[in-house]
Amino acid sequence: MVREQVTQMGLIYRTAGPTATGVATARASIKSDFKVPAEARELIGVMVGIQIEQPNEGDSILAVWDIAGKDYRYQPCEGLAPVGNGKLSVIDEMSTTPMEIWKIHAPLNGNEVLDIGIEPLSAMGVNGQAFMTLIFSTVRTGKPVIYGKASREIATGTAVALTDGTDIGIDDGSRMHELWGVVTIGTATVVVAEELLAEFIMRCTGWKGVQEQKFFAEPMHAIDGTTGVNTVQAIMRLPFDRELKTNAVTIKTQAYNHDVLSAAGIYAHGVRWIGAPG
Amino acid sequence: MTNQILKALESYRGIGLFYDTVGPAAVGTGVARAAIDAEYSVPSAARELVGVIPTIMGEAPAPAESILAIGDIIGADFKGIPCEFPFPVAAGKLGAIDQLETTPMEFWPIHAPLKGTEDLNFGQEMCDANAADAQAGLTLVFSEKPSGRDQIFGKFSREIAGSTTAAYVAEGTDIKISNALKMYEMVAIAVCAGIVTADQELASKATMKCSVWDPIQTQEFFLAPIHAIEATSGVATVKQIMRLPLDAKFKTLNAVVETIIEQYDALTVAPMYAHGVRWYGSK
Numbered sequence: 326m327v328r329e330q331v332t333q334m335g336l337i338y339r340t341a342g343p344t345a346t347g348v349a350t351a352r353a354s355i356k357s358d359f360k361v362p363a364e365a366r367e368l369i370g371v372m373v374g375i376q377i378e379q380p381n382e383g384d385s386i387l388a389v390w391d392i393a394g395k396d397y398r399y400q401p402c403e404g405l406a407p408v409g410n411g412k413l414s415v416i417d418e419m420s421t422t423p424m425e426i427w428k429i430h431a432p433l434n435g436n437e438v439l440d441i442g443i444e445p446l447s448a449m450g451v452n453g454q455a456f457m458t459l460i461f462s463t464v465r466t467g468k469p470v471i472y473g474k475a476s477r478e479i480a481t482g483t484a485v486a487l488t489d490g491t492d493i494g495i496d497d498g499s500r501m502h503e504l505w506g507v508v509t510i511g512t513a514t515v516v517v518a519e520e521l522l523a524e525f526i527m528r529c530t531g532w533k534g535v536q537e538q539k540f541f542a543e544p545m546h547a548i549d550g551t552t553g554v555n556t557v558q559a560i561m562r563l564p565f566d567r568e569l570k571t572n573a574v575t576i577k578t579q580a581y582n583h584d585v586l587s588a589a590g591i592y593a594h595g596v597r598w599i600g601a602p603g
Numbered sequence: 604m605t606n607q608i609l610k611a612l613e614s615y616r617g618i619g620l621f622y623d624t625v626g627p628a629a630v631g632t633g634v635a636r637a638a639i640d641a642e643y644s645v646p647s648a649a650r651e652l653v654g655v656i657p658t659i660m661g662e663a664p665a666p667a668e669s670i671l672a673i674g675d676i677i678g679a680d681f682k683g684i685p686c687e688f689p690f691p692v693a694a695g696k697l698g699a700i701d702q703l704e705t706t707p708m709e710f711w712p713i714h715a716p717l718k719g720t721e722d723l724n725f726g727q728e729m730c731d732a733n734a735a736d737a738q739a740g741l742t743l744v745f746s747e748k749p750s751g752r753d754q755i756f757g758k759f760s761r762e763i764a765g766s767t768t769a770a771y772v773a774e775g776t777d778i779k780i781s782n783a784l785k786m787y788e789m790v791a792i793a794v795c796a797g798i799v800t801a802d803q804e805l806a807s808k809a810t811m812k813c814s815v816w817d818p819i820q821t822q823e824f825f826l827a828p829i830h831a832i833e834a835t836s837g838v839a840t841v842k843q844i845m846r847l848p849l850d851a852k853f854k855t856l857n858a859v860v861e862t863i864i865e866q867y868d869a870l871t872v873a874p875m876y877a878h879g880v881r882w883y884g885s886k
Binding site: 522537541561562563564565583 | 608609612613615616617618619620621622623624627646648656658660661662707708738740741742744745747
């Protein structure tokens with residue numbers, strides 16, 4: 326699932342966490358003083374996992390990871406943590422979406438200190454536990470650094486509706502690289518036979534060429550009708566090459582909930598781009 | 604699984620990919636073709652339909668209902684006809700836990716050239732009747748520049764009724780192809796729509812034969828492992844899909860692909876099967 330064609334260099338794998346992230350929505354450090362291996366010259370990318378510790382029924386997490394710290398010169402660097410799926414009461418099922426690789430290609434010096442963080446977008450009844458595998462190389466690939474930024478929570482209602490989300494501002498971009506959208510229903514119950522089909526819309530007048538993008542998320546996951554307890558989650562990541570008219574642009578986000586639900590969904594959008602540090 | 608879509612689309616960087624959606628539309632409960640959008644106007648900037656990412660789900664399905672559906676794109680202006688692709692196999696409700704699930708969405712490349720002025724008709728055809736509405740939609744992947752890749756056409760057999768007995772062999776509908784040059788891939792799907800008792804499973808094999816494939820004329824493959832068995836209540840759905848590349852050339856422009864399914868297990872309800880071929884051709 327996470328095998329990549331990056332084997333022609335000395336790869337180094339290191340981990341941060343697992344770390345309890347608390348129950349609130351504030352950013353928590355998975356590790357605030359992560360020391361880059363002495364031999365590392367580039368952060369190729371990361372794989373992030375998150376789970377809920379002994380969740381309540383219907384708990385789920387939608388979280389954004391980041392890499393910060395004064396030594397890390399390539400901020401903003403954000404992506405989506407897997408959607409941690411809570412307990413289904415009948416079968417006590419817990420699951421997370423698979424860990425995915427997020428390429429970054431940030432040049433680094435050995436022994437730099439990084440701060441790796443996670444920010445749950447909805448409060449939980451119990452702790453989340455987050456962890457990250459970092460993939461370094463001993464040589465520089467020469468590939469451009471990929472920056473990332475996520476919108477924060479869009480709480481939608483329970484009706485079929487189009488909801489405006491938070492704008493995403495890029496300060497110093499030159500070219501877009503990727504779009505993503507994610508939805509979950511967290512800390513809430515959904516009744517029998519409900520489903521979720523989510524559509525994501527992103528618009529930017531600063532994109533050259535087509536300025537509106539629309540895509541569906543991967544279909545909803547689970548419905549538990551016997552108790553009316555459930556989580557629903559969906560995600561989509563898409564490559565997106567597009568030059569920017571200006572270095573600073575604003576991306577408008579909307580989510581369309583196509584179904585009536587007994588609990589509101591939580592949506593987030595994200596963009597990844599090529600540009601300059603800062 | 605989104606990583607697989609991401610990876611599949613990575614190689615198209617640099618041609619101005621952009622995305623739009625069609626639907627979701629309620630497609631009814633019958634097996635007749637239903638339009639998801641009969642009057643879709645292609646975005647003016649589009650010069651190629653790079654491919655589609657289909658999604659489908661049942662609306663408040665009855666226990667153990669499943670969907671096996673074939674999508675298509677038609678329209679007088681569309682140069683990519685025939686263009687059929689399967690929707691994800693949507694597995695219905697499990698009685699004990701009322702779980703609804705679909706197989707993950709996949710990317711189906713098409714590479715159909717466009718002028719940006721076309722009107723298209725997107726449709727789907729369920730292979731078995733459903734008690735409740737299905738809702739179908741597509742994410743469309745366009746590009747502002749041609750990819751330079753050969754166009755891929757597609758055609759699927761419709762339902763092959765399976766059996767409740769073991770060691771069952773059935774011939775499916777032949778798939779007739781015109782203007783074929785080279786195969787791109789084969790697809791086979793199996794799904795049980797109905798109540799399966801505890802600990803039942805489905806192992807099946809697809810065979811596809813074509814006398815004008817060069818050099819090998821017969822292909823055999825097993826389908827991906829069975830999906831779900833729910834033993835507590837004895838209610839389950841079972842679904843399988845397999846998608847394999849095949850580079851066989853065609854000796855003649857017109858071809859008939861024969862489809863055969865072999866089912867190894869006895870089941871309390873008969874599964875249904877479909878086969879598909881996708882190929883490079885000429886208009």
